[in-house]
Amino acid sequence: MKTRAVRLYGKRDLRLEEFELPEIKDDEILVQVVSDSICMSSYKAAILGPDHKRVPKDCHVNPIIIGHETAGNIVKVGAKWKDQFKVGEKFALQPALNYKGSMDSPGYSYKYCGGAATYAIMPQEVMELGCLLHYDGEAYYEASLAEPMSCIIGAYHASYHTTMGSYEHRMGIVPGGKLAILAGAGPMGLGAIDYALHCDRRPGMVVVTDIDENRLNRAATIFPPEEVKKNEGIDLIFVNTSKYEDPVAYLRSLTDGAGYDDVFVYAPVKAVVEQGDRILGRDGCLNFFAGPTDTNFSALCNFYNVHYGATHIVGTTGGNTDDMKESLRMTEKKLINPAVMVTHVGGLNSAAEATLTLPDAPAGKKLVYTGIDMEMTAIADFEEKGKSNPHFAKLAEITKRNRGLWCAEAEKYLLENWGK
Known part of the structure; x- marks a missing residue:
């Protein structure tokens, strides 16, 4: 199985490459990645390279796939997980593993597991820790954004008050x-x-x-x-x-x-x-x-x-798996709309540059669809670009009807029509 992925080789060294994935083991799962939103944490990993706590020191010879706010479809299930996961199911990923005290995490540490890819292999620890999550919602981007939403949810849960x-x-x-x-x-x-x-x-x-x-x-x-x-x-x-x-x-x-x-x-x-x-x-x-x-x-x-x-201070960094499950369930029930965070959409070919320039181009969330090639484009610019590209014109029409927000209809149109 070939995959196309953005890999980190060192400081500021991201490369879009096609390479062969190995056959999965009995305790692994092969997934097709559909969407991956770009996190500032990925920028930090790309800038620091092997100096980042989660990035392997030998990434120059064993590059890792970046991206951890990811969603897609399950393609092949190892024998160990046959009773828990089925081919064709949608998934979301909680990347904060903390497996046996290790800092290793998808999008930072693995050769074959990351969100900026067309296909990836989930290592056994992801499933063992319950971090490969079932997702029954309509749109893939909502599952990708469940990870940043879980950070928000975690902070709300961490706040506390005292009793006189x-x-x-x-x-x-x-x-x-x-x-x-x-x-x-x-x-x-x-x-x-x-x-x-x-x-x-x-x-x-x-x-x-x-x-x-x-x-x-x-x-x-x-x-x-x-x-x-x-x-x-x-x-x-x-x-x-x-x-x-x-x-x-x-x-x-x-x-x-x-x-x-x-x-x-x-x-x-x-x-x-x-x-x-x-x-x-x-x-x-x-x-x-x-x-x-x-x-x-x-x-x-x-x-x-x-x-x-009795004033007090608290802080959190990230959310846990329960926070992410809450995000997914609330999204599935249409109680929250993670699309409020998205301002740009692009294809896998735009992911490396968009990651490396994240602080230089202040915006909301930048959403990558890994199966297409498309420049990273602001939703606000769809109408102008639509003057020369009918696909952008259609996306402008759809998002304009949705208060200028990305939505399931826009995602469906993009996945079915882009490049045709």
């Missing part, structure tokens, strides 16, 4: 409480809004801040506050904090001065972290979601409030 007079901790955000998502109009922030509006511990108020008016306007188009209030009973407020001389005072005024029960920080910026600390209410939880690259990153915290106001 006892040492009991109550996990999760406060139901019916006041929630702020700072720097939250980016792709992961949009996912966080979607989950907050539809999870089983919904807040009564969600305030989303950013300093980019265009991103805030797009967010308000995807989540119109009037519709949210009507359908969900939640007050959704978008705030451009750059417009206020004292943004902390304004944000607190939205809570009548009481402050917020839960604050998520979606950018590793000192001023944003400190702003989050200052708007916490009593027993408020500051969840530092954004992963900094600076190992010395720090910010001021009001310890008077820690002592007398």
